[in-house]
Amino acid sequence: xxxxxxxxxxxxxxxxxxxxxxxxxxxxxxxxxxxxxxxxxxxxxxxxxxxxxxxxxxxxxxxxxxxxxxxxxxxxxxxxxxxxxxxxxxxxxxxxxxxxxxxxxxxxxxxxxxxxxxxxxxxxxxxxxxxxxxxxxxxxxxxxxxxxxxxxxxxxxxxxxxxxxxxxxxxxxxxxxxxxxxxxxxxxxxxxxxxxxxxxxxxxxxxxxxxxxxxxxxxxxxxxxxxxxxxxxxxxxxxxxxxxxxxxxxxxxxxxxxxxxxxxxxxxxxxxxxxxxxxxxxxxxxxxxxxxxxxxxxxxxxxxxxxxxxxxxxxxxxxxxxxxxxxxxxxxxxxxxxxxxxxxxxxxxxxxxxxxxxxxxxxxxxxxxxxxxxxxxxxxxxxxxxxxxxxxxxxxxxxxxxxxxxxxxxxxxxxxxxxxxxxxxxxxxxxxxxxxxxxxxxxxxxx
Amino acid sequence: xxxxxxxxxxxxxxxxxxxxxxxxxxxxxxxxxxxxxxxxxxxxxxxxxxxxxxxxxxxxxxxxxxxxxxxxxxxxxxxxxxxxxxxxxxxxxxxxxxxxxxxxxxxxxxxxxxxxxxxxxxxxxxxxxxxxxxxxxxxxxxxxxxxxxxxxxxxxxxxxxxxxxxxxxxxxxxxxxxxxxxxxxxxxxxxxxxxxxxxxxxxxxxxxxxxxxxxxxxxxxxxxxxxxxxxxxxxxxxxxxxxxxxxxxxxxxxxxxxxxxxxxxxxxxxxxxxxxxxxxxxxxxxxxxxxxxxxxxxxxxxxxxxxxxxxxxxxxxxxxxxxxxxxxxxxxxxxxxxxxxxxxxxxxxxxxxxxxxxxxxxxxxxxxxxxxxxxxxxxxxxxxxxxxxxxxxxxxxxxxxxxxxxxxxxxxxxxxxxxxxxxxxxxxxxxxxxxxxxxxxxxxxxx
Numbered sequence: 001x002x003x004x005x006x007x008x009x010x011x012x013x014x015x016x017x018x019x020x021x022x023x024x025x026x027x028x029x030x031x032x033x034x035x036x037x038x039x040x041x042x043x044x045x046x047x048x049x050x051x052x053x054x055x056x057x058x059x060x061x062x063x064x065x066x067x068x069x070x071x072x073x074x075x076x077x078x079x080x081x082x083x084x085x086x087x088x089x090x091x092x093x094x095x096x097x098x099x100x101x102x103x104x105x106x107x108x109x110x111x112x113x114x115x116x117x118x119x120x121x122x123x124x125x126x127x128x129x130x131x132x133x134x135x136x137x138x139x140x141x142x143x144x145x146x147x148x149x150x151x152x153x154x155x156x157x158x159x160x161x162x163x164x165x166x167x168x169x170x171x172x173x174x175x176x177x178x179x180x181x182x183x184x185x186x187x188x189x190x191x192x193x194x195x196x197x198x199x200x201x202x203x204x205x206x207x208x209x210x211x212x213x214x215x216x217x218x219x220x221x222x223x224x225x226x227x228x229x230x231x232x233x234x235x236x237x238x239x240x241x242x243x244x245x246x247x248x249x250x251x252x253x254x255x256x257x258x259x260x261x262x263x264x265x266x267x268x269x270x271x272x273x274x275x276x277x278x279x280x281x282x283x284x285x286x287x288x289x290x291x292x293x294x295x296x297x298x299x300x301x302x303x304x305x306x307x308x309x310x311x312x313x314x315x316x317x318x319x320x321x322x323x324x325x326x327x328x329x330x331x332x333x334x335x336x337x338x339x340x341x342x343x344x345x346x347x348x349x350x351x352x353x354x355x356x357x358x359x360x361x362x363x364x365x366x367x368x369x370x371x372x373x374x375x376x377x378x379x380x381x382x383x384x385x386x387x388x389x390x391x392x393x394x395x396x397x398x399x400x401x402x403x404x405x406x407x408x409x410x411x412x413x414x415x416x417x418x419x420x421x422x423x424x425x426x427x428x429x430x431x432x433x434x435x436x437x438x439x440x441x442x443x444x445x446x447x
Numbered sequence: 448x449x450x451x452x453x454x455x456x457x458x459x460x461x462x463x464x465x466x467x468x469x470x471x472x473x474x475x476x477x478x479x480x481x482x483x484x485x486x487x488x489x490x491x492x493x494x495x496x497x498x499x500x501x502x503x504x505x506x507x508x509x510x511x512x513x514x515x516x517x518x519x520x521x522x523x524x525x526x527x528x529x530x531x532x533x534x535x536x537x538x539x540x541x542x543x544x545x546x547x548x549x550x551x552x553x554x555x556x557x558x559x560x561x562x563x564x565x566x567x568x569x570x571x572x573x574x575x576x577x578x579x580x581x582x583x584x585x586x587x588x589x590x591x592x593x594x595x596x597x598x599x600x601x602x603x604x605x606x607x608x609x610x611x612x613x614x615x616x617x618x619x620x621x622x623x624x625x626x627x628x629x630x631x632x633x634x635x636x637x638x639x640x641x642x643x644x645x646x647x648x649x650x651x652x653x654x655x656x657x658x659x660x661x662x663x664x665x666x667x668x669x670x671x672x673x674x675x676x677x678x679x680x681x682x683x684x685x686x687x688x689x690x691x692x693x694x695x696x697x698x699x700x701x702x703x704x705x706x707x708x709x710x711x712x713x714x715x716x717x718x719x720x721x722x723x724x725x726x727x728x729x730x731x732x733x734x735x736x737x738x739x740x741x742x743x744x745x746x747x748x749x750x751x752x753x754x755x756x757x758x759x760x761x762x763x764x765x766x767x768x769x770x771x772x773x774x775x776x777x778x779x780x781x782x783x784x785x786x787x788x789x790x791x792x793x794x795x796x797x798x799x800x801x802x803x804x805x806x807x808x809x810x811x812x813x814x815x816x817x818x819x820x821x822x823x824x825x826x827x828x829x830x831x832x833x834x835x836x837x838x839x840x841x842x843x844x845x846x847x848x849x850x851x852x853x854x855x856x857x858x859x860x861x862x863x864x865x866x867x868x869x870x871x872x873x874x875x876x877x878x879x880x881x882x883x884x885x886x887x888x889x890x891x892x893x894x
Contacts, residue, residue, distance in 0.1 A: 035671045068671070160638050169616045169633070169675065186616070186633040191607050223700060224482045224515070226693035228616065228675055245692050246673035249699070253670060256703035257785055263707075264774075264781045276806030283778050283811065290774050291815055294767040295822050301763040302828055308762060312755055315762035316748040319879050320741040322766055326773070327711075327737050327875060331730050334711045338704055359723030364730065368738055375742050381749055428774060432766050 010040045017048045026055045034064035041077070042070055053077050063092035066101065075104045083109060087116025090124070096140040096247065099127035103137075127241075135218045136211035138251065139232040139241030145172040146198060148181055153194035159186075169228050172239055173202045180208060180231055180239040208233050211240060216255060219248040259341055262420045263334070286425050293429025297436050304440040311447050313381040317372075317390040318439065324368060324394060325401035325435045329427050332357045332405030337419050340409065354406050361402030369395040389446050393439035400438060401431050457487045464495045473502045481511035488524070489517055500524045510539035513548065522551045530556060534563025537571070543587040543694065546574035550584075574688075582665045583658035585698065586679045586688030592619040593645060595628055600641035606633075616675055619686055620649045627655060627678055627686040655680050658687060663702060666695040706788055709867045710781070733872050740876025744883050751887040758894050760828040761887075764819075764837040768886050771815060771841060772848035772878045779804045779852030780874055784867050787860055801853050808849030816842040836893050840886035847885060848878050 009032060016025040029037060029052070037056070041049050056062050066074060066089065078086050078101070090098040090113065098117075102110040102124065110128075114121040123141050130136025144162065146155050155171065171189060173182035182202030192201055208231045209218050222230050222245055232241040258268050265286020270279060301308075308315055336353065339345030345353060369391040376387035408427055409419035456479060463472040476484060476499070484503070488496050503509045513521060513536065525533050525548070537545040537560065545564075549557040549571065557575075561568040570588050577583025591609060593602050602618065618636060620629035629649030639648055655678045656665050669677050669692055679688040705715050712733020717726060748755075755762055783800065786792030792800060816838040823834035855874055856866035 033672070035673075039671065068673075156637060159634070186637070187606070190603060190633070190637060223693075223696045224486065225480070226482070226515075226696075228692065245675065245696075246670075249670045249673075249692075249696065252696070252699055252703070256699070256706070259703070260707055260710075260781055260785050264778045266778055266782060270782055276803060276810060279803065279807040280810035280814075283807065284814070286778075287771065287774055287811060287815065291767070291771060291818065294770050295819075297766050298763045298822070298826060301766070302760070302826065305759065305828075308759055312752065312759065313749070315755060315765070316745045318762070318765060319744050319748070319769055319883065320738070322770070323741050323773075323875060323879055324734065324738060326770075327734055327872075331711045331713055331733075334707055335713060335717055338707050356723060356726065360726040360730065363723060363727035364734060367727075367731070368734065371738065372742075375745070379745060379749065381752075425774075428770060432770055436766065 009036055010043055013040050013052065014044065014048075017044065017052060022051075022055060025052065026057070029055055030057075034061060035068045037065045038068035041065070046076060050077065050080075059089045060092040062089045067093055067097040074101050078105075083112035084116045086113045087118075090117055091120050094140055094142060095120075095123035095127055096138055096241075098124045099137065102128060103132060130211055133215045134211060135209045135213040135215065135230075135232045135243055136241070138215055138218070138247050139211070139243045140247075141241045143172060143229075143231070143239070143242040144170075145174045145178075145239055148173045148175055148197070148199035148202070150198050151195050152189060152192045152198070155189060155198060159189075170242075171198075172206075172231055172242070173198050174239055178238045180206065180233050180237055182206060183231070206231060209243070210235065215251050218243050219251045219255070222248040223252075259337075259420055262418070263337065263424055265421075265424055289425035290428045293425070294432050296429075297432045300433060300436050301440070304436075304444065307440055307444045307447065311383045311386065311443065313383045313386055314389065314440075314443050314447070316379075316381070317376070317386075317393065318436070320372065321390070321393050321397045321439050322432055322435045325397035325431045326428060328361055328364065328398045329401035329405030329431050332361070332402050333409050333419075333424075333427055336406055336409045340413055340419060350407075350410055353410070354403070357402050357406040358399070361399055365395045365398040365402075368398065383447075385447055389443050392442050392446075396438040396442065397431070397435040400434050401427075404430055404434070456483055457490055460487050460499065461491065461495075464491065464499060469498075469502060472499065473504070476502055477504075481508060482515045484512045485515035488512070493523060497524065497527075506536045507539040509536045514540055514544040521548050525552075530559035531563045533560045534565075537564055538567050541587055541589060542570035542574055543585055543688075545571045546584065549575060550579060577658055580662045581658060582656045582660040582662065582677075582679045582690055583688070585662055585665070585694050586658075586690045587694075588688045590619060590678070590686070590689040591617075592621045592625075592686055595620045595622055595644070595646035595649070597645050598642050599636060599639045599645070602636060602645060606636075617689075618645075619653075619678055619689070620645050621686055625685045627653065627680050627684060629653060630678070653678060656690070657682065662698045665690050666698045666702070669695045670699075702788075706784075706867055709865070710784065710871055712868075712871055736872035737875045740872070741879050743876075744879045747880060747883050748887070751883075751891065754887055754891045754894065758830045758833065758890065760830045760833055761836065761890050761894070763826075763828070764823070764833075764840070765883070765886065767819065768837070768840050768844045769879055769882045772844040772882045773875060775808055775811065775845045776848035776852030776874050776878050779808070779849050780856050780866075780871075783853055783856045787856065787866060797854075797857055800857070801850070804849050804853040805846070808846055812842045812845035812849075815845065830894075832894055836890050839889050839893075843885040843889065844878070844882040847881050848874075851877055851881070 012028060013025060016028065041052060044052060053065070056065060066077065069077065090101070102113060105113065114125060117124065126141065127137060144159065146158060159171070169186060171184045171186065172180060173184060175181050182199065182204045183206040184198065184202050188201065207221060207225055207227065209221060211232055211234055218230060222243070227245065229242050229244045231239055232243060234240050254268065261267055261270060266283050270282055336345060372394045373387045373391035376390045380386040405427055412419040459475060460472060463475065488499060491499060500512070503512060513524065516524065537548070549560060552560065561572060564571065573588065574584060591606065593605060606618070616633060618631045618633065619627060620631060622628050629646065629651045630653040631645065631649050635648065654668060654672055654674065656668060658679055658681055665677060674692065676689050676691045678686055679690060681687050701715065708714060708717060713730050717729055783792060819841045820834045820838035823837045827833040852874055859866040
């Protein structure tokens with residue numbers, strides 16, 4: 001098997017679809033890993049995607065593919081199917097994946113699908129009871145738990161008798177009241193003499209999360225302790241589910257993309273390439289905030305008309321002063337936003353973070369102000385005093401930018417607003433306004 | 448155990464360290480999970496970090512903590528220790544973690560450490576032979592492989608006799624020449640009758656990677672196929688190691704942070720908060736490129752002095768025209784960069800990607816140009832024709848920005864240059880220059 005099976009397969013599939021060779025495409029699908037089919041689907045146009053998905057014959061295979069497709073493509077693929085058909089497909093899916101999918105459907109359609117699933121709907125319905133993006137919502141209720149008093153021999157028999165479970169590399173140990181008391185790896189189990197009781201060699205007090213833990217927190221815990229799965233308990237410490245590492249990886253991928261995109265005012269929805277109208281609609285609010293601020297900048301500039309009339313050349317330097325401010329601010333903001341997201345920076349250490357960023361900004365501002373002084377001396381366009389003014393203007397713009405780029409994300413976080421979303425347009429805008437103000441005040445004073 | 452053990456512990460530890468209560472701090476460390484110690488270390492100041500690390504008594508515990516600390520903090524923690532001491536610590540570390548750490552040390556110091564490690568150095572040295580950031584460099588050579596002809600009974604005995612291995616949830620199956628032919632989960636193994644041979648029920652042709660596969664590719668494969676570990680083979684398909692999912696998670700976290708930070712011209716090194724001089728040095732090149740471009744913009748603007756002298760008010764609108772261009776470009780660039788990184792966008796689909804981005808930009812440009820026309824009509828400051836000029840200028844600046852924001856990342860990728868690194872300053876700069884050019888050409892033609 002080659003390292004990149006996806007790309008070859010994808011090329012063949014796209015060729016077959018373009019030629020309309022559906023029978024041939026169907027045969028190719030039968031030989032393909034569901035994960036590879038999912039990847040190909042994500043890369044096709046919406047119409048082709050639907051056509052290829054419909055080529056998959058068995059419900060079990062459809063379920064596997066759906067479970068591996070990115071969230072955004074789910075509703076599109078099943079959207080036009082009858083609730084009974086979706087229900088039949090979901091019967092082959094693990095309850096956690098089925099629940100995630102159902103969350104994306106309109107409420108009444110989801111209810112019809114659940115009805116069609118029969119008794120298999122129970123597990124899924126209980127997961128739907130937990131809030132989105134919590135451990136409860138992404139856990140599987142399909143784990144393996146044994147009583148602490150069992151001997152190894154019986155434990156292995158139980159394991160052999162049970163069907164395939166999702167999280168079967170750990171065996172969780174519970175007491176008579178279903179409370180989580182320990183964990184064992186399969187390996188530890190087979191290493192022990194047949195009569196030894198689980199409670200005598202299990203790892204007690206395992207790392208766990210409660211059903212309401214945020215999924216980002218769950219993924220941080222799995223990553224920090226190098227776990228393959230983390231048990232989920234209710235408020236009474238009763239074991240109710242398990243979050244496996246593959247779900248954690250999905251969370252991490254989704255969150256990383258989300259973090260990056262929301263900093264420029266767009267969303268993960270964009271990665272499924274919706275049409276231009278939808279795309280423009282997603283990006284509009286962020287741009288609108290930035291636009292409103294910059295219209296304020298126009299008015300502000302007009303107030304300095306006198307300065308400009310006296311020394312027109314100052315306007316040549318305005319884009320440089322504002323752009324460098326924006327650049328410095330985005331560096332500070334990204335370091336802070338990412339630091340907060342990974343838990344490396346602490347909200348309480350504001351003065352330390354700010355001190356560091358201002359220290360860096362001071363060195364950079366002095367350097368570039370000096371460079372602009374030199375450039376301005378060659379290009380002063382006959383305006384005396386201009387090199388000093390533009391150098392000072394650049395310096396103050398960069399320092400203001402560093403302070404804003406650092407403080408705005410910290411401030412938004414403290415207010416409970418996602419710093420990645422809010423920082424972008426506010427930083428852009430306030431730097432333009434404050435940069436203009438400081439630059440022209442300096443010009444007004446010195447020229 | 449609470450969900451967030453780190454924060455409480457961290458508060459206590461910082462308090463003890465501030466008070467200089469070292470004995471008390473040492474006792475607290477003994478009761479703490481290595482992963483939690485690692486996290487606390489990352490959040491302390493460099494001096495405190497070193498002091499707390501030195502409080503950890505046993506080499507084994509130090510090894511565990513070091514293996515869990517972020518890469519950037521490694522060299523700082525071990526930097527001042529004698530090579531023999533480092534060697535003694537590394538003896539307790541898995542070979543892949545030890546190799547990753549040694550890669551960060553200067554070459555001759557690493558050699559001395561290896562010498563101090565004795566025969567345990569062999570595994571580490573062989574890993575050091577692989578290029579950085581490849582499967583070979585992050586795999587553990589400490590896996591469990593059995594011959595395909597063995598019966599289940601013997602396989603379980605071998606497993607029980609072997610010591611603890613890192614990747615022990617899968618059993619890899621090899622032929623007489625050590626070639627990878629299959630894989631089994633421990634669960635599959637204990638489900639089978641004692642006399643059955645491994646080759647008769649193993650999953651054959653398992654998903655694998657070669658030693659030279661890029662670590663990002665490895666993490667994509669583990670994520671796509673929901674694996675707990677992926678076997679690594681040499682060019683002759685001989686099994687030489689295993690990459691486990693916890694290493695993949697480390698790669699993913701590192702890459703996500705890296706992707707975000709390099710877009711604004713800084714690096715993961717920054718997340719360990721180096722001093723201001725180092726911080727400024729890291730951020731300087733990116734800003735320097737942007738600065739150089741914007742000095743070009745100053746010259747360009749001076750060429751349009753005539754237009755400005757005739758209608759000074761046009762300069763009031765320049766920041767808006769350039770800022771909106773920059774915003775649109777960063778949205779396009781992030782969507783493209785992230786799409787390429789996650790494999791959602793394909794380099795070959797340039798015309799489709801560009802078409803979509805230009806479609807979105809068209810809608811947004813028309814909207815904001817209309818808004819600026821209206822704003823300009825109220826604030827034309829007595830300059831006839833100004834609203835038309837600024838609206839057209841904004842429209843062209845935004846359209847140019849969308850095209851550049853989309854094409855530059857795609858072009859850099861095709862040239863083999865990381866689009867996240869290169870796009871930022873080039874986009875900023877070229878939008879300033881082209882925005883000025885188009886805006887003032889329009890003004891020159893219409894006013």
